[in-house]
Amino acid sequence: MHSTTPISSLFSFTSPAVKRLLGWKQGDEEEKWAEKAVDSLVKKLKKKKGAMDELERALSCPGQPSKCVTIPRSLDGRLQVSHRKGLPHVIYCRVWRWPDLQSHHELKPLECCEFPFGSKQKEVCINPYHYRRVETPGDFAVIL
Template sequence: MNVTSLFSFTSPAVKRLLGWKQGDEEEKWAEKAVDALVKKLKKKKGAMEELEKALSCPGQPSNCVTIPRSLDGRLQVSHRKGLPHVIYCRVWRWPDLQSHHELKPLECCEFPFGSKQKEVCINPYHYKRVESPDVQAVAYEEPKHWCSIVYYELNNRVGEAFHASSTSVLVDGFTDPSNNKNRFCLGLLSNVNRNSTIENTRRHIGKGVHLYYVGGEVYAECLSDSSIFVQSRNCNYHHGFHPTTVCKIPSGCSLKIFNNQEFAQLLAQSVNHGFETVYELTKMCTIRMSFVKGTCSLTTEAVLLT
């Protein structure tokens, strides 16, 4: 038995509410979702009792059970974010619920999610499920490039995006009059707002960074004499780091910055938790890199990884 399980404790209130859980919603995640709700409802007199009444007597009228609306309207449970009424309708009524588009509030609900009030009702019996409109299949053609690279100086984008079609790409500080499709030469880019600090940083880019895609994995190799700095949520997930951790790659060293198989597994796990959870994963497809002290930086967006 590990230390975590030895000291884990589920409150009686959470256990009672989990008794009405529907279907095969992930046990641990559902428990965390309910635990987070209980902590909020205990601050309101009678809120817990009202929720238990609604769950135990689904055919009877019940009052709104509300929690404060967050700034973006979403609620974070463990590592996933979602809309609160969707989360609790999924736990207690429809485990296969995909998004808020499938829910419509009943007329009796005074604080429906769509009303944009300071409080939002999470009573699962104050919402009804509606049929999603049939969606016509959209023709999709895979792009020829597997990633796009955009160059920034401070917060200002400079030049056009570079689309990488080759699995091996060099991003350096030189100029290349031959217009090599496998090189993104930052020395060619001009910026009227460039100051002496940026000019000094650009001089240190040198051979820059080598990005290569092999066997479903993307690597960044630092060819510059100075270190480069990378923020990759996919890489951070693999190593158990905080999502926004920045990793330093010294000169001559490489780092795996994207793993397609791990991303595919996360995507498959997220599909059943609705649009918001899937959309959150798009952040993993954007990787940020900076040279020297971060004055000059790149944003790499994975477009196709197969």
């Protein structure tokens, strides 16, 4: 007797940590991609004592000061999630704060961030509350 469960569902197990972090996700497009991005992040953060707790604290208390949550910087600075490459701080700011974020030009690190993406350190902060969104020149409407 064959099971009627599609093979894809056998691989769709989501860890409790990923489910918790996805609870703060903004927007609902690209659900599977966001899940993969968060799953990848959880695997990296579990290797660092206190990193998961710090990220959850930042996401659950957006107005409160929080520490940097870092991952190792890759050679080209980008992170690959499911055949798409992107800058890690942009990816996680898109998941948890601004689903319509298009580029790193729209983000500026806050003073409190010790490992901003632009500092070219070995670690990069992906705490979405260590960045603020800025308007890019293309955001202004032309009024005639």
